[in-house]
Amino acid sequence: MDIxxxxxxxxxxxxxWQNLICCFLGxxxxxxxGVLPGIGPSATMCLxxxxxxxxxxxxxxxxxxxxxxxxxxxxxxxxxxxxxxGEAASxxxxxxxxxxxxxxxxxxxxxxxxxxSFIGGTLTVVGLMIxxxxxxxxxxxxxxxxxxxxxxxxxxxxxxxxxxxxxxxIMMAAAGAFLGSIGADFITGDLRFTYGSLTLFxxxxxxxxxxxxxxxxxxxxxxxxxxxxxxxINTKFRRLFPTLQDWRDSLASISRGTLIGFFLGILPGxxxxxxxFASYGVEKRVSKHPELFGRxxxxxxxxxxxxxxxxxSANFIPLMTLGIPxxxxxxxxxxxxxxxxxxxxxxxxxxQPELFWGVVTSMYIGNAMLLVLxxxxxxxxxxxxxxxxxxxxxxxxxxxxxxxxxxNNNIWEIIIMIVxxxxxxxxxxxxxxxxxFIFALVLSPIxxxxxxxxxxxSEGSFSIFFTHPISCALLITGFVLLxxxxxxxxxxxxxxxxx
Amino acid sequence: MARYxxxxxxxxxxxxxxxxxxxxxxxxxxxxxxxxxxxPLGCGLVLGIVGLxxxxxxxxxxxxAVRGLWNSETxxxxxxxxxxxxxxxxxxxxxxxxxxxxxxxxxxICRGIGRMGWKTTIFTSVITTFFCYILFEHYLxxxxxxxIFGL
Numbered sequence: 159m160d161i162x163x164x165x166x167x168x169x170x171x172x173x174x175w176q177n178l179i180c181c182f183l184g185x186x187x188x189x190x191x192g193v194l195p196g197i198g199p200s201a202t203m204c205l206x207x208x209x210x211x212x213x214x215x216x217x218x219x220x221x222x223x224x225x226x227x228x229x230x231x232x233x234x235x236x237x238x239x240x241x242x243x244g245e246a247a248s249x250x251x252x253x254x255x256x257x258x259x260x261x262x263x264x265x266x267x268x269x270x271x272x273x274x275s276f277i278g279g280t281l282t283v284v285g286l287m288i289x290x291x292x293x294x295x296x297x298x299x300x301x302x303x304x305x306x307x308x309x310x311x312x313x314x315x316x317x318x319x320x321x322x323x324x325x326x327x328i329m330m331a332a333a334g335a336f337l338g339s340i341g342a343d344f345i346t347g348d349l350r351f352t353y354g355s356l357t358l359f360x361x362x363x364x365x366x367x368x369x370x371x372x373x374x375x376x377x378x379x380x381x382x383x384x385x386x387x388x389x390x391i392n393t394k395f396r397r398l399f400p401t402l403q404d405w406r407d408s409l410a411s412i413s414r415g416t417l418i419g420f421f422l423g424i425l426p427g428x429x430x431x432x433x434x435f436a437s438y439g440v441e442k443r444v445s446k447h448p449e450l451f452g453r454x455x456x457x458x459x460x461x462x463x464x465x466x467x468x469x470x471s472a473n474f475i476p477l478m479t480l481g482i483p484x485x486x487x488x489x490x491x492x493x494x495x496x497x498x499x500x501x502x503x504x505x506x507x508x509x510q511p512e513l514f515w516g517v518v519t520s521m522y523i524g525n526a527m528l529l530v531l532x533x534x535x536x537x538x539x540x541x542x543x544x545x546x547x548x549x550x551x552x553x554x555x556x557x558x559x560x561x562x563x564x565x566n567n568n569i570w571e572i573i574i575m576i577v578x579x580x581x582x583x584x585x586x587x588x589x590x591x592x593x594x595f596i597f598a599l600v601l602s603p604i605x606x607x608x609x610x611x612x613x614x615x616s617e618g619s620f621s622i623f624f625t626h627p628i629s630c631a632l633l634i635t636g637f638v639l640l641x642x643x644x645x646x647x648x649x650x651x652x653x654x655x656x657x
Numbered sequence: 658m659a660r661y662x663x664x665x666x667x668x669x670x671x672x673x674x675x676x677x678x679x680x681x682x683x684x685x686x687x688x689x690x691x692x693x694x695x696x697p698l699g700c701g702l703v704l705g706i707v708g709l710x711x712x713x714x715x716x717x718x719x720x721x722a723v724r725g726l727w728n729s730e731t732x733x734x735x736x737x738x739x740x741x742x743x744x745x746x747x748x749x750x751x752x753x754x755x756x757x758x759x760x761x762x763x764x765x766i767c768r769g770i771g772r773m774g775w776k777t778t779i780f781t782s783v784i785t786t787f788f789c790y791i792l793f794e795h796y797l798x799x800x801x802x803x804x805i806f807g808l
Contacts, residue, residue, distance in 0.1 A: 209797055325711040329669055332704035336676055336697055343693035349682055350693050374743070381739065381770070382731050548771035552763060553785065555739070559746055560789060564799045572747035576740060583736075587727075588665045606696040619687030 161287060161587040168515030172523055177220050177516065180213065181479065184221035185524045188228020189531055193236055193539045195443050198246065198555050199229040201373040203490045204365050205561040207497070214496040216513045220520040222494055226487050227279055227470040230430060234271035235539050238264060247430035247466040250438040254451060254458030261454050270456055271463040272532045273400070278416045282471035284517055285420050290507065294479040297504035302611035303622050307481060307632035309605040312637035316594050319644065323644050327594045330585075333338050334598030335605070337362050344603070345610060357570040364493050366562045366575040367599060368486065371592045372479040373558040374579025377551045379586055380619035400456070406498045408460035411441050415461040419468025424475050429485035429593075430466040437465035471521055477502055478514055482601065486593055489600040566592050659715040666712040673705030735770050742766060754804025755794075760786045 171177060191202045191284060203222050210218035233248030238255035251271065258267040300308070315328040340351045341361030352358040400408065419433040441461040442451045451458050475482040481503035483489040495502055500510060507514045532539070562575045585592055616622035624630045679694075680701055686692025746762050753761075763782035767773045773781065793799045 208793070208799060217786035240712065276695065323711070325707055325714070328707045329704055329711065332700045332707065333669070333672070336704070339697045346693050348683065348693040350697065353678060378736050378739065381735050382727075382733075523680065548767075548773065551783070552766040552771060552781070555766065556759065556763065556785065556789070559743065560793060563750065563801075564793065567800070567802070569747045569750060572743070576743050578748070579743075580740065588661060590665070602696075602700075609696065610691045613688055613691055618687065620688075 161291075164511070165287065165519060166513050167511065168519030171216060171440045171512050171516030172220070173531070176214070177217050177520060178523070180217040180221040181224050181520050181524050182527055184224020185228035185527050185531060188225040188230075189232035189528065189539065190542065191225070192229035192232020192234075192248075193542055194545070194550065197373055197550075198227050200368055200486050200490060201376070201554075201558070202229070203487065203494075203555045204369050206372070207365060207490070207494060208561060208564045211497070212492055214217070215495060215500055215510075216516040217493060218494055219517045220497065220524075222491055223470075223474070223517060223521065226473075226491075227524060228528060228531075229465060230463075230467045230470055231272065231275050231532050232539070233466075234275070234459075235268065235532070236543060238267045238271065238459070239540060240543060247432075247434045247469075248463075249626060250434050250462045251459055253438070254453070254455050257452065258456065258459065259452035263454065267459050268455065268536060269533065270400045270404060270609040272273075272529055274408065274412045274415065274460045274464035275467035276525050276529045277412050278419055278468035279471055279521055279528075281416050282420045282423070282468040283518060283521045283525075286471050286475055288434045289424070290479050290514070290518075293475065294507050297480050299453055299628065300480070300504070301626070302608040302615065303626045303629040304632065306605060306608035307623060307629040307636070308480065308614055309601050311632045311636040311639075312425075312482060313594070313598065313602065314639040316597055318639045323589065326590050330590050330592070331594040331598040334595035335602035337367075337595075338599045338602030339606060344607060354653065355570070357568055357574070361603070362574065362599070363565065363571055364489065364596075364600060365565055366571045367578045368490065369558045369562050370575040370578025370580075371582035371585070371596065372486075372577060373554060375582030375586060375592075377554055378579060378583040380547060381551060404456055405512045407456050411437075411457040411461035412464045414440055414444075415464030416468045418461075419465035420472045422465075423469030423472025423484065423486065429473065429487075430469045433465040433469040434462035435502065437461040438580050465510050467525075474517070479504060481485075482604075483597075486596045489596060492600065647652075658719065663712060666708050670705055670708040670712065672699045673708055676701030677705065726728045738770055739766070742770075750804075751802045752804055754806060755801030756786055757804060757806060758792060759789060773801065 172181070186392055187202060187206070188199065191197050191199065203225050206222065206225065210221065213221070230247055233243060234251050234255065237243045237251035238249040238259050241248045241252050241256040243252055255267045255271065258264065313331050317324050317331065338361070340358055342352075342359055349359065414435075415437045418437045419430075422433040422436060423429065438451075438458060438461060441455075441457045442448050445451065445455070445457060447455070473488050476482045476484045477488045477492060481492075481501065483492045492502060500506070500513070558575065559572060562571050563569070565571060582592060585595075612622050613619075622629075623633055677698055680698035681694060683694030683697070684692040685695045685698055742762060742765055746758055750758050760782050763785050764778055767781050768775070768778040771778075794801060
């Protein structure tokens with residue numbers, strides 16, 4: 159009964175005009191940036207942060223969440239029609255979605271992607287409603303040693319699931335953690351690595367770093383190549399509804415995608431990209447005809463698209479219950495909450511019920527809006543795809559400049575953004591992932607605080623991390639994950655050419 | 658050949674050494690009373706040790722190498738122009754004011770880097786600047802500098 163009352167309460171919040179408009183704007187902008195290659199949800203959410211100053215915290219998070227799951231919907235359009243993923247979580251959709259489009263089945267591919275996303279997104283919201291309150295109660299038992307161990311586990315998961323080199327992922331996590339320690343020490347008040355800069359007193363800002371790594375670096379990477387004309391599959395969009403056979407083929411994939419997205423989305427360190435890749439791998443493995451994958455198998459579209467949307471809702475669970483962001487996008491939402499003076503954690507659901515239940519129920523509404531936006535209006539999104547990049551990139555750069563400058567009217571934050579733009583570009587070239595870097599930047603102050611408080615509590619004994627049962631279990635899991643990564647190093651592999 | 662990987666790992670090992678030196682200078686305290694340098698020192702040590710392992714692996718040709726970073730088609734001019742123009746924007750915004758620098762900067766980016774025609778450049782720059790004024794200054798109430806011209 160409690161949950162039904164809470165859902166009713168949530169809908170009463172989500173159905174106010176302001177929240178409906180914010181939800182619509184969020185999913186609209188999300189779909190737009192999902193369709194457009196060259197700008198992802200992270201950079202877009204940073205750009206929208208200034209506009210949230212004038213909103214209530216609930217409206218702000220409803221809008222930002224809409225951008226996130228809207229981008230997942232929009233990302234499939236470019237993957238299917240142009241063979242260019244609109245954002246990273248739709249990379250695998252290119253493999254079979256584009257092949258379906260080439261075979262004249264763009265409509266069913268887009269249709270099953272949208273329906274799968276809707277089913278995955280809404281079912282996971284149910285999971286979020288059921289799982290979050292008990293998890294928040296459980297998290298009340300967490301003290302500094304548990305938080306330290308949980309963040310250690312998050313780093314282990316992140317490096318375990320890294321798409322590239324594990325060593326490089328660990329290096330990026332260490333570099334990000336160091337960056338997070340810049341500024342005034344919260345215990346002694348000493349200034350660390352500021353070298354007299356007033357801008358660095360409060361630490362390196364998250365927003366300029368994200369804008370640099372994801373906005374400026376993306377533009378630099380795109381601009382270095384000579385622009386090739388995109389080939390958009392010319393197809394009629396009359397038959398967007400998948401056939402009965404398509405549904406029969408996809409239903410199990412959608413169910414598996416929902417489960418994979420939910421469970422990988424809950425893990426701090428997991429996310430939409432990993433979910434979609436894992437779902438594709440599972441679909442190929444369980445299929446009776448794995449040889450059809452890469453040649454237009456509808457399961458290769460239905461599974462990953464469902465999984466990445468399911469993960470977006472599940473990502474909110476660690477943030478709302480433990481105060482730990484699961485990925486970069488959640489870190490930005492954490493930043494937005496903190497701008498409004500709200501610190502998410504175990505007490506959030508009790509102290510800010512309108513925020514939690516309002517945001518959660520708005521996801522149902524947002525997913526329904528997206529279904530309408532993505533199917534009947536697909537023709538409009540296809541036209542948007544034909545906007546040349548030479549018109550888009552000045553706008554992306556300008557919004558990055560304005561977004562960062564408007565935070566504190568401080569030109570040095572623009573300089574930080576430019577520096578991290580160049581660093582981000584080089585990281586992309588040298589195959590260093592930005593996700594562990596940002597993740598560590600956000601979590602390292604919490605981790606350091608928990609680490610030092612634990613040592614103060616135990617008078618310098620590391621045993622505190624092992625005598626607390628939850629902390630011990632989390633640490634051991636983290637070490638096991640890291641050691642399973644180290645085992646394959648004993649098998650030597652020669653360098654493999656990338657081209 | 659893992660030349661690029663060697664270069665990048667050496668760079669990070671160098672960064673790690675600098676972090677460790679500075680962290681020790683800050684004071685690492687003791688385990689019962691950790692100092693401000695303890696956590697950064699840990700980060701530096703992890704970065705350095707893992708960097709050295711990665712460097713060692715490149716010497717033994719283990720793992721996957723990064724190759725072909727840049728070629729003759731890489732448009733260095735455009736990239737450097739963008740970075741310099743962003744820096745100029747940052748340093749001049751307080752002096753010239755938001756609207757003037759945005760108009761001029763957009764003009765440069767559209768014409769100089771985007772290779773748009775003059776008419777398109779002027780149209781895009783004026784419309785974008787006006788749109789930014791309406792959205793950010795008028796609607797969102799963000800105060801941008803007016804500069805010495807009061808624009």
